[in-house]
Amino acid sequence: MAPNLDSYFKTVDANAEAFIDRLRKAVAIPSISAEDERRQDVVKMGMFLKSQLEALGAHMEARPLGKQPGKEHLELPPAIIGRYPKEKDESKRTILVYGHYDVQPAAKVDGWRTEPFELSIDDKGRMYGRGSTDDKGPVLGWVNAIESHQKAGVDFPVNLLMCFEGMEEYGSEGLDDFIVAECKPGKFFADADAVCISDNYWLGTEKPCLTYGLRGCNYYSIEISGPGQDLHSGVFGGTAAEPMTDLVRVMNTLVDKDGNIQIRGLSELVAPVTKEEESLYTNIAFTMDDFYESLGSKSSIFEDKKKTLMGRWRYPSLSLHGIEGAFSGAGAKTVIPAKVTGKFSIRTVPDMEPHEVDTLVYKHVEQAFDSLGSKNKMRCWLQHSGKWWVASPKHWNFTAAAKAVEKVWGVQPDLTREGGSIPVTLTFEQATGKNVLLLPMGSSTDAAHSINEKLDRRNYIEGIKLLGAYLHYVAEEPMKEA
Amino acid sequence: MAPNLDSYFKTVDANAEAFIDRLRKAVAIPSISAEDERRQDVVKMGMFLKSQLEALGAHMEARPLGKQPGKEHLELPPAIIGRYPKEKDESKRTILVYGHYDVQPAAKVDGWRTEPFELSIDDKGRMYGRGSTDDKGPVLGWVNAIESHQKAGVDFPVNLLMCFEGMEEYGSEGLDDFIVAECKPGKFFADADAVCISDNYWLGTEKPCLTYGLRGCNYYSIEISGPGQDLHSGVFGGTAAEPMTDLVRVMNTLVDKDGNIQIRGLSELVAPVTKEEESLYTNIAFTMDDFYESLGSKSSIFEDKKKTLMGRWRYPSLSLHGIEGAFSGAGAKTVIPAKVTGKFSIRTVPDMEPHEVDTLVYKHVEQAFDSLGSKNKMRCWLQHSGKWWVASPKHWNFTAAAKAVEKVWGVQPDLTREGGSIPVTLTFEQATGKNVLLLPMGSSTDAAHSINEKLDRRNYIEGIKLLGAYLHYVAEEPMKEA
Numbered sequence: 001m002a003p004n005l006d007s008y009f010k011t012v013d014a015n016a017e018a019f020i021d022r023l024r025k026a027v028a029i030p031s032i033s034a035e036d037e038r039r040q041d042v043v044k045m046g047m048f049l050k051s052q053l054e055a056l057g058a059h060m061e062a063r064p065l066g067k068q069p070g071k072e073h074l075e076l077p078p079a080i081i082g083r084y085p086k087e088k089d090e091s092k093r094t095i096l097v098y099g100h101y102d103v104q105p106a107a108k109v110d111g112w113r114t115e116p117f118e119l120s121i122d123d124k125g126r127m128y129g130r131g132s133t134d135d136k137g138p139v140l141g142w143v144n145a146i147e148s149h150q151k152a153g154v155d156f157p158v159n160l161l162m163c164f165e166g167m168e169e170y171g172s173e174g175l176d177d178f179i180v181a182e183c184k185p186g187k188f189f190a191d192a193d194a195v196c197i198s199d200n201y202w203l204g205t206e207k208p209c210l211t212y213g214l215r216g217c218n219y220y221s222i223e224i225s226g227p228g229q230d231l232h233s234g235v236f237g238g239t240a241a242e243p244m245t246d247l248v249r250v251m252n253t254l255v256d257k258d259g260n261i262q263i264r265g266l267s268e269l270v271a272p273v274t275k276e277e278e279s280l281y282t283n284i285a286f287t288m289d290d291f292y293e294s295l296g297s298k299s300s301i302f303e304d305k306k307k308t309l310m311g312r313w314r315y316p317s318l319s320l321h322g323i324e325g326a327f328s329g330a331g332a333k334t335v336i337p338a339k340v341t342g343k344f345s346i347r348t349v350p351d352m353e354p355h356e357v358d359t360l361v362y363k364h365v366e367q368a369f370d371s372l373g374s375k376n377k378m379r380c381w382l383q384h385s386g387k388w389w390v391a392s393p394k395h396w397n398f399t400a401a402a403k404a405v406e407k408v409w410g411v412q413p414d415l416t417r418e419g420g421s422i423p424v425t426l427t428f429e430q431a432t433g434k435n436v437l438l439l440p441m442g443s444s445t446d447a448a449h450s451i452n453e454k455l456d457r458r459n460y461i462e463g464i465k466l467l468g469a470y471l472h473y474v475a476e477e478p479m480k481e482a
Numbered sequence: 483m484a485p486n487l488d489s490y491f492k493t494v495d496a497n498a499e500a501f502i503d504r505l506r507k508a509v510a511i512p513s514i515s516a517e518d519e520r521r522q523d524v525v526k527m528g529m530f531l532k533s534q535l536e537a538l539g540a541h542m543e544a545r546p547l548g549k550q551p552g553k554e555h556l557e558l559p560p561a562i563i564g565r566y567p568k569e570k571d572e573s574k575r576t577i578l579v580y581g582h583y584d585v586q587p588a589a590k591v592d593g594w595r596t597e598p599f600e601l602s603i604d605d606k607g608r609m610y611g612r613g614s615t616d617d618k619g620p621v622l623g624w625v626n627a628i629e630s631h632q633k634a635g636v637d638f639p640v641n642l643l644m645c646f647e648g649m650e651e652y653g654s655e656g657l658d659d660f661i662v663a664e665c666k667p668g669k670f671f672a673d674a675d676a677v678c679i680s681d682n683y684w685l686g687t688e689k690p691c692l693t694y695g696l697r698g699c700n701y702y703s704i705e706i707s708g709p710g711q712d713l714h715s716g717v718f719g720g721t722a723a724e725p726m727t728d729l730v731r732v733m734n735t736l737v738d739k740d741g742n743i744q745i746r747g748l749s750e751l752v753a754p755v756t757k758e759e760e761s762l763y764t765n766i767a768f769t770m771d772d773f774y775e776s777l778g779s780k781s782s783i784f785e786d787k788k789k790t791l792m793g794r795w796r797y798p799s800l801s802l803h804g805i806e807g808a809f810s811g812a813g814a815k816t817v818i819p820a821k822v823t824g825k826f827s828i829r830t831v832p833d834m835e836p837h838e839v840d841t842l843v844y845k846h847v848e849q850a851f852d853s854l855g856s857k858n859k860m861r862c863w864l865q866h867s868g869k870w871w872v873a874s875p876k877h878w879n880f881t882a883a884a885k886a887v888e889k890v891w892g893v894q895p896d897l898t899r900e901g902g903s904i905p906v907t908l909t910f911e912q913a914t915g916k917n918v919l920l921l922p923m924g925s926s927t928d929a930a931h932s933i934n935e936k937l938d939r940r941n942y943i944e945g946i947k948l949l950g951a952y953l954h955y956v957a958e959e960p961m962k963e964a
């Protein structure tokens with residue numbers, strides 16, 4: 001039986017201005033995790049969140065995560081964890097939600113039209129401010145949902161466990177071990193029946209989506225060195241074996257002009273696309289014009305929606321990011337760099353095991369370099385690796401979320417993947433052994449990580465309804481796992 | 483008849499400490515032309531030079547060169563020009579000498595073992611200090627030669643014209659037009675019969691050389707752009723045509739692994755090597771061990787002295803310097819750069835006309851890019867161009883210098899070229915229409931432009947003798963031009 005959500009929804013609407021004010025207070029705290037001198041603001045934001053939830057009767061804890069690796073004078077901001085209601089109701093499901101209270105750097109001089117740490121709402125309801133959509137809006141969405149239940153006098157439908165971190169924009173330092181530890185039996189997150197993360201975006205601006213897959217990423221360096229020091233091309237050009245020439249030749253073998261990866265054996269690791277899967281892509285609300293708009297030009301590889309979506313979500317890709325050690329400034333410098341390091345990464349998909357990818361990459365790069373017969377030295381290594389993630393969208397966690405979307409937005413959500421990675425997703429899946437759902441609040445035009453980040457008022461307010469409704473549908477879903 | 487130089491040489495030896503002290507005073511003035519805040523020190527150094535020569539009775543002028551292009555608040559340091567003796571002796575030849583009184587940047591923290599702006603002499607007579615060899619030592623060589631003639635009571639054998647600039651290490655801003663103007667009939671440099679520049683180095687450490695050729699340099703940029711802004715490789719990898727992939731493919735077509743330029747038609751522009759010319763390379767005092775030492779490793783293209791020398795002096799070369807706009811830092815960044823600019827340059831030799839090289843380069847790069855069928859945009863342009871220079875080493879200017887070397891050092895000098903360019907050489911040749919000689923004072927280990935720059939005491943003192951002796955032999959050479 002569908003839950004009756006009317007009074008909850010009405011209360012959200014009636015308190016919209018207060019909820020926007022709560023977001024305004026949060027945006028005003030410049031909790032930039034990448035800047036050491038802002039560390040106190042990150043902590044302040046964590047404390048703000050904790051006190052808001054405590055005021056609503058939640059049990060909250062600020063858990064220290066130790067010193068920042070490589071900056072031993074700097075304490076990491078705490079993980080803010082909590083439980084609502086305070087006492088677990090054994091008759092209800094337990095849902096673990098995650099968000100982050102830190103933000104990307106921002107400064108007016110970067111090109112912001114408004115002060116980045118003042119919430120500025122325009123006449124179309126676009127609420128500009130750093131962190132508005134990533135991820136303060138969604139995090140406060142859970143706070144607002146709790147408050148609206150209280151004000152509406154509606155029983156909270158689940159046991160809610162919360163995990164909010166303050167280092168997401170700087171590599172989630174210290175968090176993985178913490179999550180793994182707290183998901184063990186008897187620990188804080190042990191009882192989670194499912195996980196919900198609201199930290200991504202709709203594919204477009206009109207249609208909500210549920211996200212069930214992410215690509216992984218293996219990031220590599222190729223270092224080529226020879227001369228004892230940087231050389232002048234006048235003196236040594238034509239006589240020194242130039243590392244840069246070798247590197248360009250090796251990098252040239254990695255990917256063809258259409259983006260096809262040239263590493264032998266790599267495509268064999270990719271799970272074959274099934275007919276059923278292929279049909280999923282046809283109905284998704286996405287057009288090539290959307291794509292061209294986000295790309296800022298028409299320089300796409302494909303001119304077809306399905307191929308483009310599959311290129312982003314379903315197939316691996318290889319990008320050449322740049323070269324360290326070569327001349328990279330403006331103007332002209334006649335240097336022969338002594339040591340250059342090419343950077344590239346491969347976005348991975350099922351069933352590419354990260355270490356199998358490494359093996360194929362090393363073999364390919366070694367062969368490519370050996371074939372040059374160069375007197376220079378080459379070294380190739382993995383900088384970091386994060387695995388792909390795919391959840392079952394037929395799980396009750398997803399079907400509940402889909403019903404909530406239909407109730408709030410009046411449409412069935414698209415089932416999407418993302419081309420990028422959200423590493424904490426995989427950590428939660430592995431640590432809890434439960435289904436993880438990505439339930440975005442903001443839209444594709446929100447400009448997270450860019451200047452003029454915003455969250456639309458509509459997405460915020462309806463998003464609060466959505467998070468609450470999701471918990472009600474979760475409470476009603478049959479217990480069998482899909 | 484060989485001039486009697488004995489009393490001149492003895493006087494140089496007798497005044498060695500005073501000449502070293504003069505160099506110490508010059509090194510103490512940090513005349514760094516690249517640093518705006520040091521501009522007053524550059525001017526101070528010019529004035530020091532002017533006053534030293536005035537004290538010896540020379541006619542000196544400090545000629546303004548106008549504002550620095552692009553930095554209109556900054557006056558360029560003056561050209562210090564002069565004539566010695568004050569009144570021209572019409573019975574004597576007139577020799578125009580050039581040097582520069584500015585230096586490269588230097589700071590102790592860069593790794594200097596001594597204070598860069600204090601002349602520090604070790605027990606092997608190595609005189610460390612910024613500018614010691616480039617180019618304050620050689621410039622003061624002329625001053626010391628004049629003083630030694632006066633003290634020895636030896637008649638100065640020529641009319642000496644001097645041109646000392648203060649912006650050589652920063653592109654010789656403003657100098658070309660000045661030289662061209664002052665070489666016109668009736669102007670300051672109009673009467674020059676030949677030109678001598680002491681601003682380069684011996685090929686090794688033991689054998690002096692005369693330099694008669696320089697390679698030119700055409701420096702190019704290839705810009706490839708597509709997306710409207712930098713992209714995240716998670717979101718756009720596999721769907722955007724990446725400018726970096728295109729650029730690496732285009733750069734890969736420019737030069738092969740052995741340094742052979744792959745631009746069609748370019749090698750046809752190179753003057754064929756004659757048998758006579760080839761024999762010149764055999765006797766030059768240079769070994770592969772010298773080369774490996776300067777390279778700092780054994781990663782050479784050739785393992786043979788003649789091929790290495792010809793690769794440096796006689797053939798064109800192409801170096802890939804780097805990429806602007808791509809990720810160039812340490813660590814990992816998953817960016818797809820929206821616009822990348824590859825930088826490369828070609829060292830040119832006779833008879834490669836710079837504009838013919840441009841035409842071939844543009845055609846090659848366009849074809850390479852077109853063959854990709856990419857949706858990105860490409861633009862290739864010349865950043866700057868400087869022509870090669872080759873003088874006749876049979877000219878009396880060279881034979882006089884060769885005799886002076888034999889007199890001072892007891893050996894016949896090697897006739898060398900250089901792989902790099904000294905643009906002012908070509909300017910003097912074209913403006914005067916006369917033979918230009920490069921007569922180095924320092925040796926290959928002097929580390930001009932590096933940390934721990936030095937000039938050996940022996941090279942300085944014998945170098946003063948050499949400059950004076952050269953003027954005496956010049957005075958005696960038959961007037962016919964070779």
Ligand SMILES: [Zn+2]
Nearest residue numbers: 134135168199
């Ligand atoms: Zn986020």
Ligand SMILES: [Zn+2]
Nearest residue numbers: 134169448449
């Ligand atoms: Zn973010």
Ligand SMILES: [Zn+2]
Nearest residue numbers: 616617650681
């Ligand atoms: Zn110099």
Ligand SMILES: [Zn+2]
Nearest residue numbers: 616651930931
């Ligand atoms: Zn220099």
